[in-house]
Structures are given as C-alpha cells and as structure tokens.
Amino acid sequence: MTVSSTPADGSVSNDSCSTMLPAAEPAELSLSPAARKRQFEYYRDLIWTLLLKEFKARYKSTVLGYAWSVLHPLLFTLVYLFLFKVVLKVQVENYTLFLMAGVFPWQAFQNSVSSGSLVFIANSSLIKRVRFPRELMVLAGVLNDLSHFVLSLPIIGAMMIWYGILPQWDCLWAFLVMLVAQLLFTFGLTLVTATCNLFLRDLERLIGIIVMLWFYLTPVLFKEDWVPERLQWTSYANPMAAIVITWRHIFMGTPVGLDHLVAGCGWAV
Numbered sequence: 001m002t003v004s005s006t007p008a009d010g011s012v013s014n015d016s017c018s019t020m021l022p023a024a025e026p027a028e029l030s031l032s033p034a035a036r037k038r039q040f041e042y043y044r045d046l047i048w049t050l051l052l053k054e055f056k057a058r059y060k061s062t063v064l065g066y067a068w069s070v071l072h073p074l075l076f077t078l079v080y081l082f083l084f085k086v087v088l089k090v091q092v093e094n095y096t097l098f099l100m101a102g103v104f105p106w107q108a109f110q111n112s113v114s115s116g117s118l119v120f121i122a123n124s125s126l127i128k129r130v131r132f133p134r135e136l137m138v139l140a141g142v143l144n145d146l147s148h149f150v151l152s153l154p155i156i157g158a159m160m161i162w163y164g165i166l167p168q169w170d171c172l173w174a175f176l177v178m179l180v181a182q183l184l185f186t187f188g189l190t191l192v193t194a195t196c197n198l199f200l201r202d203l204e205r206l207i208g209i210i211v212m213l214w215f216y217l218t219p220v221l222f223k224e225d226w227v228p229e230r231l232q233w234t235s236y237a238n239p240m241a242a243i244v245i246t247w248r249h250i251f252m253g254t255p256v257g258l259d260h261l262v263a264g265c266g267w268a269v
Contacts, residue, residue: 050137094165096159097159098223099221100251101251104156105247107149116190117193118194118204119141182264235263239264
C-alpha cells in the first residue's frame with residue numbers, strides 16, 4: 001500500500017493523507033468502556049481512511065478503473081488456460097473455473113505481500129508526522145487487496161453458473177472462515193516483511209523471487225493429488241496451499257476438506 005506520491009500522478013500524497021486522518025489517537029490512560037469505545041472508533045475510522053485513499057489512488061486517472069481488479073487475474077487465467085489446456089492438453093474438468101479458483105485469491109495475496117513490504121519505507125514521512133499504530137497501514141493495504149478479490153467474485157460466480165455449479169449454502173461458513181484466514185495470514189506475513197525491509201533493503205528484491213517460486217510450489221495451476229504421495233505433506237506445510245485448496249473446493253462445489261481448512265486456519269493464527 002502506498003500513499004506517498006504526488007496527486008498529479010493519481011496517487012495520494014503524505015500531506016493530503018495526514019490531513020484526512022482522524023484528529024488524534026485517544027490516550028490509553030483509561031480502560032473504561034467509554035475510552036475503549038472511542039479508541040475502537042478511532043482505529044476503525046483510521047483504517048477506513050487509509051483503505052479509501054488507497055482504493056482511490058489506485059484507480060485515479062485510469063480509464064478502466066475498478067475493472068483492472070478483475071482484468072489482472074483474469075488475463076493471467078487466460079494465459080495459463082492457453083498454456084496448460086491448449087498447448088499441454090491438461091485434462092481437468094472445468095479447468096477454467098479450476099484456474100480462477102486458485103489464481104484470483106493468490107493474486108490478492110501476492111499483491112499484498114509485494115506492495116506491503118514497502119509500506120513503511122514509502123510512507124516514512126507520514127509516519128514521522130502522525131501518531132498512529134503503524135501496523136494499521138499494513139492492515140489497510142491487505143484489506144484493500146482482499147476487497148478487490150471479493151469484488152471479483154461475480155466473475156467466478158458467473159463461471160460457476162456456466163459450468164452448472166450452484167453455490168452451496170453449506171460452504172458459506174467455509175467461505176467466511178477462509179476470508180478471515182487469508183486476511184490474518186497475509187497481514188502477519190506482510191507485517192514481518194515490511195518491518196524486516198527497514199533493516200535489510202535487499203529483502204525487497206528477494207520477496208519478488210520468493211513469491212514467484214512460492215506460486216509454482218502451490219497447487220494453483222495443478223491438482224494437489226498430482227503431487228507424489230511421499231510429498232503430500234507439503235500441502236499442509238505450505239500455508240497458501242491449504243488456503244488455495246480450500247478456496248478451490250468452495251468454488252468448484254466439492255466438499256471442503258476439514259484437514260486443509262484447519263491447516264489454513266492454523267497458519268493464519
């Protein structure tokens with residue numbers, strides 16, 4: 001998430017963002033319910049302000065606007081579909097939906113980790129001038145990317161209908177659980193990388209390589225049962241594997257495995 005650039009290029013400057021932040025953080029001298037309520041309202045308003053400014057900055061001065069949040073993962077899906085379905089002749093039922101069910105949530109995760117690792121450096125002047133919990137900047141960025149994933153769900157829903165797969169109401173709880181699980185895991189990882197990047201600037205380059213390798217080691221483009229039996233444990237050791245597999249079961253209309261659901265939640269906490 002970046003809020004430190006000039007308004008002329010469509011981004012939000014530190015000066016404009018600082019004026020839009022809630023007036024002041026409530027003093028933590030009282031533990032009374034009223035004080036806690038005021039503090040909660042302050043943090044809520046702060047997250048909303050950062051989230052809204054980031055959302056506007058991302059699409060200001062663009063022609064397609066919000067459509068980019070759908071086009072980005074959709075274009076990647078089409079490329080992978082051509083490569084694996086047309087060129088390599090991969091035989092997977094409903095492979096377009098299969099890919100979308102993995103690529104869309106992965107894209108949200110990748111965007112958060114890649115951009116979030118720079119959030120403290122990019123907004124250093126704002127951090128020095130305004131007193132607020134720094135981790136909320138990371139949280140706002142993760143929420144922003146996750147909201148784009150949620151906004152792209154109608155595309156996945158349309159593809160489900162195209163293949164005759166109706167949303168299962170009993171998967172609604174799994175959907176909500178995985179949404180929170182991905183939020184918590186992504187937030188925790190991004191907070192760590194953003195903090196470490198303050199002391200090790202080479203980490204910025206390293207993160208891009210790690211995320212790329214992580215993508216190919218995660219069953220986004222392939223089925224988890226294609227992995228040799230002796231390596232099946234990797235789907236539990238890999239946090240995003242458990243999360244992606246669960247998302248795929250939800251969108252493909254197949255029973256959600258409790259093992260991967262628990263593994264995904266376990267990594268989130």
